[in-house]
Amino acid sequence: MVETRILPLFPLQAVLVPGAALGLRVFEPRYLDMVGECGRNDGGFGVCLIAEGGEVGAPAVPAEFGTEALIEDFGTDDDGLLTLRVRGARRFRVASTAVRGNGLVEAEVEWLRDDPARARLRPQHALLGTLLERIFDQVGRPPGVDPDFDDAAWVGWRLLELLPMPEERRAGLLAVDDPHARLDGLLALIG
Template sequence: MHEVLPLFPLHTVLVPGAALGMRVFEPRYLDLVRECGRTGGGFGVCLIAEGEEAGAPAVPEACGTEARIEDFDTGPDGLLQLRLRGHRRFRVHRTRVRDNGLVEAEVDWCAPDPVAELQPQHALLGEVLRRILEQFEADLAIPERRFDEAAWVGWRLAELLPLTLEQRQRLLEQDDPDQRLDAMLDLIL
């Protein structure tokens, strides 16, 4: 049986462990935030396949990431500002649009990434990540560093490298951490 998850389609790709800030102003998304506050649950962030972030409900890509609210505030413009963190990946089985315009999906959760050591052929990627983090340490809220773990290195690079949305989405869809790192090597070499 599929789990039902409300979606927030965006022109961005959220990967597991990544932080994302966003402003919320549409009533359907304010309802979503209230619902998450009541239930303690998260919601899905998916790249928009067709449509726009505001207005008519957008068509989401078939793979996304569960977002959890870490913090919230009101911005100088009076709008709700959220700080989110990516958690589990999911695949969309089917979507429907609620009466308020909010898209919800029946999803299957992807298996968690295995805890596997960074392979020698991916050592360069670990070093690239280490250097990025040294340069931007003060600006990045990355709680735990695991440079020897393939999945962690891959997700952090997918979050931080200047990739196109389509490239980042293809990495999100990849289930195997080593294949994800192979794809990343192809992108940067």
């Protein structure tokens, strides 16, 4: 049986992947309400790539797949706007959507299965582990990151987070359940 939940959505022109950090500026009343609700319920919200529409104004149509965002920190910027730092958690598929009276899109989501624990990189993906090590050598390792360059899921998520690519392609790879198939997709991208 598939576990479902109603989750408020924050559609963006970007994809959030599991384990990745994302900074957000929040100013629309619907999203301020959503953040307050998340605080009261000690929960998160969903981040989906926008399939149709824009980030501001009328409710956007979200892509089919997204990631739960958990709030790690908040504050205000120089303009007095609410800022959030969120981290990607579980992936989901949008089963259906509805728009609340305040314009907030909420979705019935089906949680996707987690990656297998510690799936080792296959020989054909070793280049990707090396590529990620070199990226970290160049740009530095993000704070709090404990690298595991032999874990297929970890390497795939970090490369999906860091490599430049069209967001639609990133969203497509977010939907892939098998970490080795995800790595195959990344190899095709850089190949």
